[in-house]
Amino acid sequence: MARRYASDWRPGAPLEILEARARLNRQVRAFFDARGVMEVETPLLGASFGTDPAIEPLSTRFQGPGYAAGKTLYLQSSPEFFMKRLLAAGSGPIYQLCKAFRNGEAGCRHNPEFSILEWYRPGFDAPALMDELTALVRELAGDPALPERRRSYRALFLEALDIDPLEADVAALADCARQHHLLGADSLDLDRDGWLNLLMAGFIEPGLGRDGLLYVTGFPASQASLARLDPADPRTAARFELYWKGLELANGFEELADAGEQSERFERENCRRYSQGQQPMPVDDALLSAMEHGLPACAGVAVGVDRLLMALLGEGDIDRVLGFSLARL
Amino acid sequence: MATYNTNEFRGGLKLMLDGDPCVIIENEFVKPGKGQAFNRVKLRNLKTGRVLEKTFKSGESVEAADVLDRDLAYLYTDGEFWYFMDNESYEQYQADAAAMGDAVKWIKEQDVCMVTLWNGSPIAVEPPNFVVLEVTETDPGLKGDTSSGGGKPATLETGAVVRVPLFVQIGDKLKVDTRSGEYVSRAKDE
Numbered sequence: 001m002a003r004r005y006a007s008d009w010r011p012g013a014p015l016e017i018l019e020a021r022a023r024l025n026r027q028v029r030a031f032f033d034a035r036g037v038m039e040v041e042t043p044l045l046g047a048s049f050g051t052d053p054a055i056e057p058l059s060t061r062f063q064g065p066g067y068a069a070g071k072t073l074y075l076q077s078s079p080e081f082f083m084k085r086l087l088a089a090g091s092g093p094i095y096q097l098c099k100a101f102r103n104g105e106a107g108c109r110h111n112p113e114f115s116i117l118e119w120y121r122p123g124f125d126a127p128a129l130m131d132e133l134t135a136l137v138r139e140l141a142g143d144p145a146l147p148e149r150r151r152s153y154r155a156l157f158l159e160a161l162d163i164d165p166l167e168a169d170v171a172a173l174a175d176c177a178r179q180h181h182l183l184g185a186d187s188l189d190l191d192r193d194g195w196l197n198l199l200m201a202g203f204i205e206p207g208l209g210r211d212g213l214l215y216v217t218g219f220p221a222s223q224a225s226l227a228r229l230d231p232a233d234p235r236t237a238a239r240f241e242l243y244w245k246g247l248e249l250a251n252g253f254e255e256l257a258d259a260g261e262q263s264e265r266f267e268r269e270n271c272r273r274y275s276q277g278q279q280p281m282p283v284d285d286a287l288l289s290a291m292e293h294g295l296p297a298c299a300g301v302a303v304g305v306d307r308l309l310m311a312l313l314g315e316g317d318i319d320r321v322l323g324f325s326l327a328r329l
Numbered sequence: 330m331a332t333y334n335t336n337e338f339r340g341g342l343k344l345m346l347d348g349d350p351c352v353i354i355e356n357e358f359v360k361p362g363k364g365q366a367f368n369r370v371k372l373r374n375l376k377t378g379r380v381l382e383k384t385f386k387s388g389e390s391v392e393a394a395d396v397l398d399r400d401l402a403y404l405y406t407d408g409e410f411w412y413f414m415d416n417e418s419y420e421q422y423q424a425d426a427a428a429m430g431d432a433v434k435w436i437k438e439q440d441v442c443m444v445t446l447w448n449g450s451p452i453a454v455e456p457p458n459f460v461v462l463e464v465t466e467t468d469p470g471l472k473g474d475t476s477s478g479g480g481k482p483a484t485l486e487t488g489a490v491v492r493v494p495l496f497v498q499i500g501d502k503l504k505v506d507t508r509s510g511e512y513v514s515r516a517k518d519e
Contacts, residue, residue, distance in 0.1 A: 201367065
């Protein structure tokens with residue numbers, strides 16, 4: 001008699017979607033080959049991890065030669081730090097198609113293990129990198145006329161909510177959420193960026209990129225992450241995001257190259273982690289040394305490949321484009 | 330006090346919100362790439378039946394509602410309360426008109442209803458999906474009319490009024506869908 005092991009062993013993605021993924025990987029490699037961008041591989045397990053309080057690591061422990069007491073290793077949430085070390089070592093333009101990991105994230109747009117496409121272009125500024133990303137997406141979509149627009153974070157807030165995200169204080173942002181009937185907002189206790197994120201997710205994001213690619217540019221300096229501040233308006237960072245069909249697909253920076261400022265940001269974020277009861281992260285000293293040596297002026301972008309597939313294929317649940325999402329492990 | 334972390338949220342989970350027990354209908358995890366994670370949750374207030382939306386910071390904990398659903402047999406009413414009994418433990422419960430809601434229109438003695446108990450008291454009563462009730466009042470229909478077109482109102486023994494085909498007579502027993510309030514068929518006499 002046949003034994004029953006598990007009732008649902010099949011992949012969440014139908015064969016056509018697995019084929020679409022394989023095709024996308026081929027097209028991405030051909031795209032960068034043709035442009036002279038080198039494919040690289042960097043470790044998925046690192047000894048350090050980014051300090052962003054909104055990104056929590058999955059970690060594991062190595063035990064073996066040289067590490068009798070064991071060493072904690074972190075599954076990387078992006079290959080950024082290693083790729084920047086390659087750039088500082090003179091790699092020139094590089095790209096990577098790999099897995100990335102985040103703890104705590106699961107839902108119809110999130111899976112703790114996901115595919116990322118990340119590339120760096122020495123000598124590019126953000127607009128030039130957006131041009132290249134658009135060229136790639138148009139090629140993948142097979143639609144050279146796919147419309148593309150660029151709007152500033154500030155303009156989107158002014159238009160949708162009549163509030164200036166660069167100037168409004170916490171109370172004004174909380175009021176705005178209440179006035180616009182964001183139900184349940186009354187009992188939330190958030191900081192400035194928390195309210196901005198909530199308003200963005202509730203009122204602005206769902207309509208973004210409905211009729212083509214939409215870049216959001218000029219994020220508030222407090223959300224600079226690893227971007228340099230815009231010298232023309234230091235209230236904003238040279239950071240952009242790509243939205244298509246309401247999905248957040250990519251995040252790009254004109255990379256911060258100043259080791260001193262990078263070190264301060266790590267420190268500041270680790271303090272915030274500590275005060276919020278989160279574990280501070282081991283700072284990547286090798287990255288800081290590489291930046292001190294000299295990171296070429298460059299722009300870089302990370303694309304969520306699974307979500308890009310969702311947008312290309314019109315799928316609403318990440319499980320449909322993954323073979324085996326968290327629930328199927 | 331029992332609590333649920335947002336990571337435990339799923340459809341059917343019962344929470345306390347602003348002093349009222351609520352049940353989760355939908356739970357969506359929302360998080361920008363670089364920023365705070367939220368759970369956007371759709372809930373039904375179990376006392377009023379109203380649907381509301383609420384946003385929680387992911388990782389927050391929320392008070393659990395001591396709510397459970399029980400199958401209870403309806404016994405009788407004294408006009409103010411409706412009395413139910415657990416057929417296994419013989420424990421009795423009294424529901425007020427607010428908890429009864431529409432159920433008063435449909436149930437007869439011995440009908441088994443799903444009763445939602447909050448802190449041990451009924452707050453909502455759901456009648457069986459189908460009930461069989463006798464017609465106490467309706468206009469005489471045209472003789473021999475068996476078509477389903479047209480129709481007329483009929484009052485049932487519980488006081489409920491449903492739209493029925495013209496051939497239905499006083500004294501007929503009818504099967505009714507309590508969810509839609511619609512006539513299904515004539516019930517065979519047993």
